[in-house]
Amino acid sequence: MTAAPRTSEYPIDKQFLERWSPRAFTQQPVTEEQILTVLEAARWAPSASNLQPWRFFYGLRGTPEFDTLLSLLVPFNEGWAKEAGALIFIASVTTFDGERQNITNSFDAGSSFMSLSLQAHSLGLVAHGMAGIEYDKAPAVLGLPQNLKIEAAVAIGHQGDASSLADFLQTRETPSVRLPLSDIVFNGHFTGEIKAPA
Numbered sequence: 001m002t003a004a005p006r007t008s009e010y011p012i013d014k015q016f017l018e019r020w021s022p023r024a025f026t027q028q029p030v031t032e033e034q035i036l037t038v039l040e041a042a043r044w045a046p047s048a049s050n051l052q053p054w055r056f057f058y059g060l061r062g063t064p065e066f067d068t069l070l071s072l073l074v075p076f077n078e079g080w081a082k083e084a085g086a087l088i089f090i091a092s093v094t095t096f097d098g099e100r101q102n103i104t105n106s107f108d109a110g111s112s113f114m115s116l117s118l119q120a121h122s123l124g125l126v127a128h129g130m131a132g133i134e135y136d137k138a139p140a141v142l143g144l145p146q147n148l149k150i151e152a153a154v155a156i157g158h159q160g161d162a163s164s165l166a167d168f169l170q171t172r173e174t175p176s177v178r179l180p181l182s183d184i185v186f187n188g189h190f191t192g193e194i195k196a197p198a
């Protein structure tokens with residue numbers, strides 16, 4: 001399936017428009033090499049004071065690790081992400097010494113997510129972020145210490161055909177649009193109002 005064209009108001013690298021988050025995957029496996037490659041990209045994300053608070057957990061489809069991560073998704077996500085080639089959970093370190101709070105842990109982990117998403121795209125894979133996680137269950141199942149916070153999960157794989165999805169998901173299987181720059185960018189100070197996406 002090819003993505004419908006997205007357009008930008010200013011010329012940008014095509015990867016930013018081409019990357020999107022499909023839910024349909026083919027059965028083609030994702031290799032450990034590919035997962036470690038996307039995580040290598042994530043490793044090079046910037047972070048406050050270079051604290052690198054991100055920590056990653058992955059499982060390849062067909063392994064017990066995948067099944068464990070899958071069981072930590074909410075049923076809606078489990079329904080389609082079970083066909084992904086791999087799952088990644090992103091956690092972040094909230095404090096390194098028990099006292100000093102790392103206030104940008106989530107922001108930095110988000111940067112690592114974008115890096116891995118774009119690296120997946122450049123490998124010909126697709127990556128789909130998920131916050132629909134059983135956040136209460138995940139720390140115990142993954143054996144997390146108290147200062148490691150689950151941020152989000154990612155389904156990665158080879159893009160499949162929308163027809164493989166449940167009916168209600170097929171119409172949503174298309175690249176989304178964005179708010180115009182004029183709604184989100186302000187020269188110096190805030191003007192107007194907060195506009196929500198349609």
Ligand SMILES: Cc1cc2nc3c(=O)[nH]c(=O)nc-3n(C[C@H](O)[C@H](O)[C@H](O)COP(=O)(O)O)c2cc1C
Nearest residue numbers: 019020021022077128129130131132133152175176
């Ligand atoms: C942090 C985060 C959480 C998300 N959670 C979910 C989710 O639980 N389930 C889902 O189907 N999509 C989820 N998404 C995908 C978003 O809906 C999607 O990125 C957004 O609509 C923009 O579309 P695009 O990624 O195709 O450009 C999530 C994305 C992000 C970044």
